[in-house]
Amino acid sequence: MFVINSLAGGGAERVFTTLVRELNGADRGFAITVALLDEEAEEAYHLPPGIPVERLDTRGGLLRSVTQLRRLVWRLRPDVTVSFLSRANVAAVVAMRRTGGPAVISERVNTTAHLKSGRFGFLSRLLIRRTYPSARKIIAVSEGVAQTLEADFSVERERICVIYNPVDLERIRAMAAKPPEIEVFADDFVTVGRLVANKNTAMAIRALAASQSQGRLIVLGEGPLRDDLAALAAALGVADRVLLAGFVANPYAVLARAGCYLLTSNAEGFPNAMLEAMASGLPVVAADCPSGPAEILQVSLDGENPAFGTGGALVAMNDHVAMARCMDRLVEPIVRDVCVQQGQARVDAFSVTRAVEAFRDTILSATAGNGVLPG
Incomplete structure (x- = not known):
């Protein structure tokens, strides 16, 4: 049973x-x-x-x-x-x-x-x-x-x-090939998860506001903090660049067309969505929460400094400034391409x-x- x-x-x-x-x-x-x-x-x-x-x-x-x-x-x-x-x-x-x-x-x-x-x-x-x-x-x-x-x-x-x-690679890639339910651009950032305190989506919004990128943040997920997150985006002047998209039946079609995935959780057992983003061809910037992100990226932090690993970057928890710096780095084509190749090879282990x-x-x-x- x-x-x-x-x-x-x-x-x-x-x-x-x-x-x-x-x-x-x-x-x-x-x-x-x-x-x-x-x-x-x-x-x-x-x-x-x-x-x-x-x-x-x-x-x-x-x-x-x-x-x-x-x-x-x-x-x-x-x-x-x-x-x-x-x-x-x-x-x-x-x-x-x-x-x-x-x-x-x-x-x-x-x-x-x-x-x-x-x-x-x-x-x-x-x-x-x-x-x-x-x-x-x-x-x-x-x-x-x-x-x-x-x-x-x-x-x-x-x-x-x-x-x-x-990670069901065959299914992910088949669904990623379908048209997305919402409009997505190559410089958009995506995060996935319920809008609750543990997912710390506010960190992603703050990182977007601190970055030099002009892309948007697409938030896939629903929850009780929707209004609070919308208010934060407005207070930081990025309301027009934060899309609270709610539950999307096929997130892979969105992920496959975006530029970078953000994981901001305070705690994870093992972040499925992060692995699925890597399988969809996205580099990742992840908070070093317990536990999972560091294991997946095969890297550990050197003090408070971000560290680039297999498929993306690891930053200290709640450090939205470091996350913003890594977001800006990952829009550079050479860095992004290397992370994507490493990430897709890494998911084969799962x-x-x-x-x-x-x-x-x-x-x-x-x-x-x-x-x-x-x-």
């Missing part, structure tokens, strides 16, 4: 859907049922026909998630659960205790950074400490996430394996085939000894 909060737009949901599609079937050794904790009016990603889907109605509540998933697990008796995202992970570990079956959880964020503050952050960290260590296997999306789970949440390193997110086989091996390893026959 694969478990996730919902199939609303997001990187975790996209990876989840890809893995379900690729792992389901007799040739892979799995018959998959999907459990969605929350009912969504619209789903951004769609599962292949024929896969049973159990839609629960937890309304985002952890206690309801645990209670309803426990009932579902007891009724269906899955051999193993594979869950994505913290709430689904906690619920799956607790639910599987009732049957004694193994739970495999996939941690998609840098847990410490993601839950670093607030009353609910403290409660969430406590719940994770009480549940994650008893999962049979924990799949971390980066080495940084793995180190955090071990150091801050008492998870044994032997239970953790690192599997990078898959193929769907590698990720699917690694997930399959991990699931079968988790079920060994539980009477589950490998496929």
Whole structure:
């Protein structure tokens, strides 16, 4: 049973859907049922026909998630659960205790950074400490996430394996060839993500205002900070150069025609959109947040100075001035071409085939000894 909060737009949901599609079937050794904790009016990603889907109605509540998933697990008796995202992970570990079956959880964020503050952050960290260590296997999306789970949440390193997110190059390139939904120019900068505090889209707007470029900033994503970001762009005098485009069904067509990708997050587990931008032929300027960007670019900062790596530049978190300097550098054709070539070569290490086989091996390893026959 694969478990996730919902199939609303997001990187975790996209990876989840890809893995379900690729792992389901007799040739892979799995018959998959999907459990969605929350009912969504619209789903951004769609599962292949024929896969049973159990839609629960937890309304985002952890206690309801645990209670309803426990009932579902007891009724269906899955051999193993594979869950994505913290709430689904906690619920799956607790639910599987009732049957004694193994739970495999996939941690998609840098847990410490993601839950670093607030009353609910403290409660969430406590719940994770009480549940994650008893999962049979924990799949971390980066080495940084793995180190955090071990150091801050008492998870044994032997239970953790690192599997990078898959990049479906064939699909990305096919979609990139289609006409974009919005007008895009070669000197435009693009950033992708929900308009929430953690994505720090304000840094991208400030960097645009500080750069020498005359290009625009295209923001793909929706969220509660839309009005605040629009007000910031107006205050900095770049309102006419910031396009808050909302959710775009085919972001790859936009990425493929732009000039540079910006990642400004305060924390990431593993930045899918950054890799997909590189696969689409964009150089990247990324904030050195925990965790993922430095691993992808294969570079580390020398103090506060920006560093150019495999496919783009890394800058200190919240340093919009350094980001602006790198943006100006990457519009230079020679520098841009080198970064694009390096970036597209780098994404080959994150193929769907590698990720699917690694997930399959991990699931079968988790079920060994539980009477589950490998496929």
